[in-house]
Amino acid sequence: MQEIRININGRELVAVPGQNILQVALENGIDIPHLCFDERIKPYGGCGLCIVEVEGNPKLVRACSTPVKDGMIIKTETPRTETARKMALELIVSDHRGDCRPPCVLACPAHTDCQGYVGLIANGQYKEALALIKDKLPLPASIGRACPHPCEEECRRNLVDEPVSIAALKRFVGDIDLKTGGFIHDKKPSTGKKIAIVGSGPAGLTCGYFLAREGHDVTIYEAMPMPGGMLRYGIPEYRLPKDVLDMEIELIKKMGVEIITNSRLGSNISLDNLRRENDAVFLAIGAWKSSSMRCKGEDAKGVLGGIDFLREVTLNHSVRLGKKVLVVGGGNTAMDAARTAVRLGAEEVNVLYRRTRNEMPAEDIEIKEAEEEGVIFNFLVAPLEVISDENGLKGLVCQKMRLGEPDASGRRKPEPIPSERQFFEADTVIAAIGQQVKADYIHGLQLSKSGAIKVNETTFETNVPGVFAGGDAATGPKIAIEAVAQGKNAAEVIDSFLRGEIKPHVEPFVVRQDDLTEEDYSDREKVPRVVIRNIEPGQRKDNFREISSAYTEEEAKREASRCLECGCMDYFECKLYKYINKYGIQQDRLKGEKHKRYDEEDHPFIERNPDKCVLCGLCVRACDEIMGVSALGLVDRGFETIVKPEFAFPLKESSCISCGLCVDVCPTGACIEKTAVSKPLPVELESTHTVCSFCGVGCNTIVESKGDLVFRTIPDKKVEEGLLCVRGKFGLNHVNDVNRIQKPLVRINGELCESSWDDAIMYTVKKLQSVASKYRKGSTAIIASPRLSNEESFMLRKLGEQIETSHLGSFTLDSAPVISNVLGYEASTNSYDELYRTDVILEIGRVAEEHTVMGIKLKRAVEEGRRLVSISHEKTRSRQWASQAVSPANDLQFFKEVIKALFDMGYVDDQHAAENADGLEELKKSVEHIEVSADAANVAKLYGESKKAMIVVDENTVTPEAIQLLADMCVITGKIGKPRTGIIILKSKNNSQGAWDMGIQKSGCEILSLIKQGQIKAAVIVGEDPVAVNAEVQDDLHNLDFIAVFDMFRTKTSQNAHVVFPLVSSAETDGTFTRSDRKIQRVLPALKPLTGVSNFELISKLLGRLGVRYGSLDEVWEQISREIPEYKGFSAYKQEMYWPNTIDNNLGEPVLYSKQFATPDKKAKLFIHKDGRALAFRQKPKYDTVELYFDQFLKQESLEKVLR
The missing domain is CATH 3.40.228.10 (Dimethylsulfoxide Reductase, domain 2)
Incomplete structure (x- = not known):
């Protein structure tokens, strides 16, 4: 074949005639942006993103539609191509409606994947939810309690009823983590780099956690006696128990982070020494200085700063408050100080705030709970003078205020009412009006006007080389989750610095919807928020016990299920998202009309959203040109062009065969599959290359899973056509079905009751032996679905040999x-x-x-x-x-x-x-x-x-x-x-050929005939439900002395059984299938067996009781290759092959x-x-249980047409 030599970005490459530039680039790992290209469809260059420069051509050319020519010199990334791509992307984004990330994630300063972990909790996947949280946040139990949850303020559920309790759900899995020993992410190999972190608050701990994960040696220096920073010393015990914080810090220490307490920068450690002994330094010293009330007499004895007061209480120092306490301020620190004063025995606690309750920055629940505990609120008053004498504090004179016009914060600005003052008696005044950074003792550092450490906002670098800073020390006082975000982002930058090239932190570019109203959610059912249970005020206000309890598992799943799933389900695969971030595309740079045409369909497998469509045409062309179906088409022209099913029918009523190819080729979230989990969510999935378990064609698939659930199947594009049918693409629901049998069942007094594995196996073996000894040879039939693997089928053959029967068959x-x-x-x-x-x-x-x-x-x-x-x-x-x-x-x-x-x-x-x-x-x-x-x-x-x-x-x-x-x-x-x-x-079936090869060769009709004749007295039925297909079979089964059913569900056939064993699905199976053309294919498990026992292990246990033992699948295959002539000499676990083996073709x-x-x-x-x-x-009728399950689902969804 003629070779064509071209050069792309300086690389000499070889192509073949007929290839285009894009194909050659992709084959060689060169990424040229594209949205409308699929190698199975003739390119037409619709998206305009793949433009490149070709030497000698004054125009930019589309790589997807430009054939390669010998000698071509091509550049894919130039100022011209970048400008052109940016314009193309801006035009696409200008009419792209959706939310790349949900509002909750964007509102969270650390961008914790709220939608992801809430969805995982709804699906019962707590370990996976925890791992997802810990990808952004190492302190879920602590932050879940202490965070004022800005995510909930932005939750779109507010447009329906109340927001999802995101923080409480974070706490729920955080507590599970602490009760189960703690989840720790894997660490990368050691880099030998050393980092010193000053301060063990949320920023310092987070930075240390993520740097340790990257393989660096981290030491945290803490000035206080115990680590935790403001989480320990600024948040009272009743809100955040310190044993919870301690356990989470211990997990960080287990990551290899060393924490040295009582080490104060400028006192017993110096910045110069830290710089000499480490490769980088991160300053996270917090904001520990209480802000001044700026009023006369505030230096008097009995006036305390809010954070100073909380710190002294945490340190168990003696704090004398007297009977009357005034707390000045309206934030959460003021609430904490007031409620702590109540718990310390103050008889009267007054909160003074210069605006009204509506403007208070404290969380509403904090204000409400303070009121329940007896705290008195006084609004529109501002401190003027602290009154004291030689006997101590007397009280506070305040200026009465009124609200004027809104200030920069959006709240109405308080204005003094001339000549109107009010005096409040007090034994103690606590000033909780803010905090400041005190960093002037660190010589050489540039500080901002507010006294915070001055840093580059994208790299966290200070003016001192190798020294970084973040958290409150750099931003001024913020909420804890903001400090966490600073620590995480700084860790990423410091890691890049340590590896030789500093990479600034850049916030992601996203498309988001800011114009949604209650009307957009008018069709959503109102579901009450699951209330968090609190201790009654009278039982909590005289102690520091934690006042709220965590959700139960049922409550957590119910609350998590309230999520509206705002974020795009295609986030992790979307090409458009990838490109808008690569080129820094702003959503609103080009203004214009924006479509709003989404209309929810009732298709059981596919969801289409024209508002996310980029009109690449791939779904239309793939449906027509690849599948030959033409269920979709482009309707109207120009700006109004839209993809619709034929005759504008609902997709379900069109000629669509539900193959899902439109989903697989769509570059955005305009066409997505409805996943096999009860609560859909976008999440990174684990991929397992395996084989479809439906018909005998043997399509190669990739099963994508998370934890113990399968989410979806996609075709393996690297093998053959990369296509699937409705069963291969969407036939996974049975794997996650909550009705699956998980334990053996034995009939006792006419009822099937749960049994232990050993008891059920022993009972079955004895029954089979009894039938074999009571009647002649061949008195038992083994009936098995060809869905089983070669190894499982062969082991059933061995079971037959042990009970002296050759009646191995299938109703299929x-x-x-x-x-x-x-x-x-x-x-x-x-x-x-x-x-x-x-x-x-x-x-x-x-x-x-x-x-x-x-x-x-x-x-x-x-x-x-x-x-x-x-x-x-x-x-x-x-x-x-x-x-x-x-x-x-x-x-x-x-x-x-x-x-x-x-x-x-x-x-x-x-x-x-x-x-x-x-x-x-x-x-x-x-x-x-x-x-x-x-x-x-x-x-x-x-x-x-x-x-x-x-x-x-x-x-x-x-x-x-x-x-x-x-x-x-x-x-x-x-x-x-x-x-x-x-x-x-x-x-x-997927393994009809292999089952026959292994000896499953009698027809169901033949076996039924033998039962009618009385020659068969027992049956082992594996994975088939003949009674569901033909009710008359039940009469024949009644003539048997013993029936053992192996299946995933309680079937109509199992209702007649004496013992029922749970099978696992093909997604939990290791082994081989032999497809219809005799190709032996490797099958790999995507999940661990739900039951804890694989089919191989189950049959092995039965055989073990009969004296036949297999230690592994390899041993089974070795015996197959010895005893089955056509399989002789094969090593199917190494390479797929056709039987029979020959000298001419290995x-x-x-x-x-x-x-x-x-x-x-x-x-x-x-x-x-x-x-x-x-x-x-x-x-031909179907008997396989999984096939019957899926066909029944299709009938329920009125999709019988795809069955015919």
């Missing part, structure tokens, strides 16, 4: 064997990949409907020049791609006509056929009197004259007799045993029968149908 097998009667193996003869280079494909049955992804493979084969003939008695989707479509009557006549035509037209070499097959003359004779229709003649001609031809059969809708006649066609024409020539039978042999057939005499045995009329097509 309605007839067995089928094609092996003709060819020898019950398997397809060729691989999927050969379809793309054969000449002719005969599609038999409803392939595109039953096996959607195989239907797309056939479509792609047609697009690559193959000729497709679609044969089904019903209308099929693939007819639109076929060069010929045939609708025969539903009997075998048509296939006999084709065989007759093949003989008559001379496409059968009688000598060759007779040498390789028995029954040629009988077959010829059986069709000699048949009249060939024109359709049959056309099919025979097309098939017979082609050099290479493949038959693709849907097992679900084609009868076994028809399949055997199709095998006859392959044999008599010699179109078998060669590459790109043969027959593929698409199996019903990855297995994709083509069967290249030398001989797999019958005893090596000749095919042609099928001769003699018994009158028989059906060619049918709809």
Whole structure:
């Protein structure tokens, strides 16, 4: 193949003809921004982001639609491209409505992922919620108690009823953390860098925590006797118990952070020494100086600063207040001081505030609780003079005030009322009107006018090299969560400094909605806030016990479920968000009309929001060009263009087949899936590459999970087409279903009761042994769904051997064997990949409907020049791609006509056929009197004259007799045993082929017949629910002495069982599946078993009681490769391969029968149908429990159409 050499950004690269610039760049790890490109669709350059400069071309070109040419020199990041991309992005964002991040996250100074951890709590994932919090905040239990929660002020639930109790939910998981030993994030390897932090308040502790996580050595120096800063000395015990703070600090110390107390900067440590001994210094000394009331006499004895008073109380120093206490101020510190004074025994506590209650900065709950405890509030008074004499403090003279015009804070400014004063008696006056930074003792540091340490706001650098500062020391007094934010952000900058290149902290650019009103949420149900329980005022005001209790688990989940999910669900994948931050795009730089067109749909799997659509067209084109469905289209023109389902139907009522491809190609949150969890949320997920557990096509998937829940499945784009059907994409709900069985059940006195694993296993083994000894061999049937892995199926075979039965089967097998009667193996003869280079494909049955992804493979084969003939008695989707479509009557006549035509037209070499097959003359004779229709003649001609031809059969809708006649066609024409020539039978289940290979080979009908005859007296039923499909089966089961059911749910079949064992899902399974073309695929678990016992472990325990022991899956596979001839010599856990293994191909042999057939005499045995009329097509019933579960869900959602 011709090589094309190009240069991108100075790198010499090799391309091939037909590639565009963007493809080559992406292949080589060069990111060119793009929103409208997908490698499966011909580019049209709609978004305009991928523009690049090509040397010699004066114009910018679109990388996605510009073919590479030899010698091209390309630059992707230049001032011109940046300017053009910024303009394109600004235009897109100007009409992009949504919230990249929810208001709660943006309101939190530390940007803790409130929506994320609240959603995780709603789903019962407390450990995961805690880990998410600790990604931003190391003190959830403390901050959850102490934070004035600005997040709740911005909560959109305020537009419905009351905000979500975000802080209380943070406390809930924080307390769980402390009760369970404490969660600690992994640390990076040691860097050998040392950092000194001065101050162990929220900023210092947070900075130390995050620097330690990065692998640095951190020492915190604290002036006070105990660490914690204002969290310890500024917040009373009744709000924040110090043992809670101590436990959280201990967890930080476990991260490797050393804390040295009683070490005061400027006293027993100096900045110069810290600089010499460390690679960086972070100053987080807080704001410990109480602000002055600026009134006469405030230096009198008995006047205390608010923070000084709280500190003295925490230190257990003697504080004499007297009977009457005045607290000047209206913030939370004033409330803390007043309520602490009450607890210290003051008989009368008055709060004096110069505005009204409406303007008080303290939290409303703090004011309310203070009132409950007897605190008296006096408004519109300001201190003028402290009155005292030689006997002590007498009181405070105050100026009466009134409210004037609003000041810079937005609150109405208090103005003195001339000549109006008021005197308040007092034994103690506590001035809680603010705090200041005292840093003038640190020589060499530049300070601001307010006395705070002067820093670069984006890098936290002071004027002293290597010295950084943050928290209250740099900002002045703020709430604790702001100090946490400063510590976290400073840690990121200091880490970059230590690694050689300082990176300023930049707040993210986001799109947000600021114009929502109560009307936008008028359809939301009002749900009362879960009230936090407090100790009664009379029981709390004389002690420092914590006054509020944490939520119970039920309360926390209920409260978390109130979240409105404002933030974009596509936040972690959205390309647009990535680019607006890369290029610093401001949402409102370009002003203009903005659409508001979102209308909630009731589709069970897909949610569309045109307000987030960037009109890239990928969903429309993918639906049409890849899937061939055309359920979506672009409607209207210009600014009013919008993507809508056909005829403006709801998507659910359109021709949509719910494959989810529109979701997978959408670059923003305009088209998203509804995840499999009860409470949707945007969260970073863990990815597991595995295989779909529905039909036999064996699509490669990526299961995305968090903790013990699966969220969604996406197609693995790196393997084959990167497509899924409705089942593969959305069939995960059963994994998270709360109704799953989690413990064994044993029938006692007619009722199924929970049992221990050991007792249930022992009971089952004894029962099976009893049946085996009481009756003859083969008195037990093992009935297993082909959903099970190869390893699980093989172990069931071993179970059968131990209880002396060969009756291993499945109701999913309605007839067995089928094609092996003709060819020898019950398997397809060729691989999927050969379809793309054969000449002719005969599609038999409803392939595109039953096996959607195989239907797309056939479509792609047609697009690559193959000729497709679609044969089904019903209308099929693939007819639109076929060069010929045939609708025969539903009997075998048509296939006999084709065989007759093949003989008559001379496409059968009688000598060759007779040498390789028995029954040629009988077959010829059986069709000699048949009249060939024109359709049959056309099919025979097309098939017979082609050099290479493949038959693709849907097992679900084609009868076994028809399949055997199709095998006859392959044999008599010699179109078998060669590459790109043969027959593929698409199996019903993900491991139908593997289950057969492992010995699960009896049909359900055959087993039922043996039960009716009394030959079978016990049944082990694994993963199938035959009673749900055919109620008459229940009567047969009543004739059995013993029934053991293994399943995920209490099924109709399990109602007849003596013992029920919980199975786990394929998402919790390790092992292999063998897909319909004999490719052995590795399956990996995304979750740990919900039950604590995997299917492998469960069957192992049963076998162990019978004397057969497997220590690992490797041991099972080793035995499979010894005992199953076709699997001999394989190591499936290392590489996927086809069976059988051969000398010529160590990855297995994709083509069967290249030398001989797999019958005893090596000749095919042609099928001769003699018994009158028989059906060619049918709809095979489903028995697999998971399949039945999902089909029932589709019916409930009125989506039966995707089943047909």
